[in-house]
Amino acid sequence: MNNVKSIYIILAAYALFTILFSVFSYCFIDPNLIYLKKLYTGLAFTNRVEVSLFYTSFIVVFFGFYLYFLTLVHKKMLTIKLVIVIVSLSLPLLLSYPAMLSYDLFNYQATAKVTYHYAENPYLVMPIEFTNDPMLLFTRAANKYALYGPFWIALTGVPYMVSMANFIIQIFLFKLFVGLFYAGTVFLLYKLSRSFFTVIFFAMNPLVLIETFMSGHNDIVMMFFVLLGYYFMKQGKNILSAVSFVSSIFIKFSTLFLLPVWIYMYYKKVKNQKLDWDRVWVLSLISIGIIFLLSPLREEMYPWYFIWLLPFVALIRRKSISLWAAAFSGGLLMTYVPYMYTGYYITLYKIIAALLFIIIFIFLCKVFKQTI
C-alpha cells in the first residue's frame, strides 16, 4: 500500500514537473514572434546564466524521474493501466513553447504554408521568396527549399488545413499531430516486444519527450512508419511492410539505411526461414547508427537524430547498451546549454557539456547500482 502511495506521489510530482517545464519554455519566446508578444519576457536572452542553470536542473530532474520509472519496470510494479497513466502525464509538454531548443516546427509551418496557402512547390520555392509574409520575422532557415520528403509535406497538410490559418492553433495542432505518431510508436513497440521495459525506456526517455512533445520534430513520424513496416513484416504482410517502409523514407531519407535490413527480412520470409528478431534489431541499430554517426558530415549531429536509434535500443533490451543510450540521450540534451549560456554555437563546449553528463550519469548509475 505504501509502495502504491509513493508511486502516486511521484506521478503527481512528475505531472507538476512537466507543467513547470512547459511554463519555463516560454522564457525562450522569440522577440520577433508577433503572435505571442504578450507573453514575451526576453529572459532567455537577458538572464542566460539563470536560464541555463534552470534548464540543466530540469534535465537532471527529468532523468531522475526516468530512472525511477525504469526502476518500477525492474521491480515489476507496472500494469498496462499504470504505463498508460505514466505516459499520459507527459502530455502537458505538448503545451510548451515549440522553439525553446529548435525552430524546426516553424519551418514545418512555413513549408506547409508555401505548399497549401501559396500553392507553390516547396522544393522549388523558398519561404523567403514571399517577402511580406509575417512568418519570415521568426522563421530560421527560410532561405532553404523543403528539406523533407514529399510524404511529410503531404502529412503536414492535415494540421495546416485543420488550423484554418490560425498560427497559434497551428503550432499546437502540429505538436498534437506529431504526438499522435509518438503514441503510435509506443504502441508498436509494445506490440513488437510485449515488454514494459521497451515501452518505458523509449516513451519516457527525456530526449524523446522533449524533442517530440516540446520541439515537435518529425523524426518520431518517420520511426512510426519504420516500426509499422517491421510490425507488418512480423505479421507476414510484406506489401504493407514495404509501403510503410517506403513511406518512412519519404518523410526523412535516413531510413534508407535500413533498406538492407528490410531486404534481409524479406529474403528470410520468402525462403520460409525463421527470422531472428533480436538479430534484426541489432542490425537495424547498426545500420541507422551509421547514418547517425555520419550526420556531422552533412551538417551537425542534432540531438533529435538519436530518436532514430532509441526504438532499436529499447527492443534489444541489453543493459550495457541501454545504459549508454540513456547517458548519451542526456549528453545530447546538454549540448543545448553552451548556446543558452553564451549565445554562440561553440562545438567544443557542446562536446564538453555532453561528456560531463555522460560520465557523471554512468558513474552515478554504477555507484548506486541503478539498473537501466
Add this chain to the structure above:
Amino acid sequence: MFVFLSLFLLTFTLVPQVHAASSYVLPYPGVMPGNRLYVFSDFLDKARGVYVFGDIASFKYNLSQSDKYLVEAKILFEYDQYLLAVQSLEKSNSYFIKSYKNVMDAQKHNKNTEALKDKHAQAALKHVETLSGLKMSLPEIFTWEAEKSAPETIRIYELLNRALKIRQQYE
C-alpha cells in the same frame, strides 16, 4: 590634338556597340541537339515540367528553359546549324512568353511579384544583348540545302527580329 580627338571618337563609331548590358547570367550549354543523349536530356526537362506547380515555380522553370534554349540557339548559330538553331530559338520564345504569363498569374493571386518582374526584365535585357550580338554575325537569309530534301530558305533576321520584339516589350 584635333586629329587625335577625332580619331579617338571615330573608334567608337567603328567598333560594334552593344546597346544593352545586363548582369543576368545565362546558363552553360548542356547536351546539344545532334548528340545521342539529347533525347534523354529533353525528356528529363519535360519530366521536370510535370513536377513543377505554382506560379513562382512555373516562372522559374519557364525562364530557365527559355535561357537554356537561347544558349542552345546561339551555339547552333555559331556552328552554322541554322535549322536546329531556329527550332531552339522558337522554343526559347515560347518559354519566355509563358514565364511572363506566370508573373501575371502570380500577381492575380496576390503574390509579391516585384522580384519576379525584376528578374524577368533582367533576363529580357540579357536575351536582347545576346540576340543583337547574333544579328551582327549572321546572314540575313540562308538557304539550307539538305541532302535528301528540298532546299529551305531561313529568314534569319526575320526570326531574330521577332525574338527581339518579344523580349523588348518586357525590358
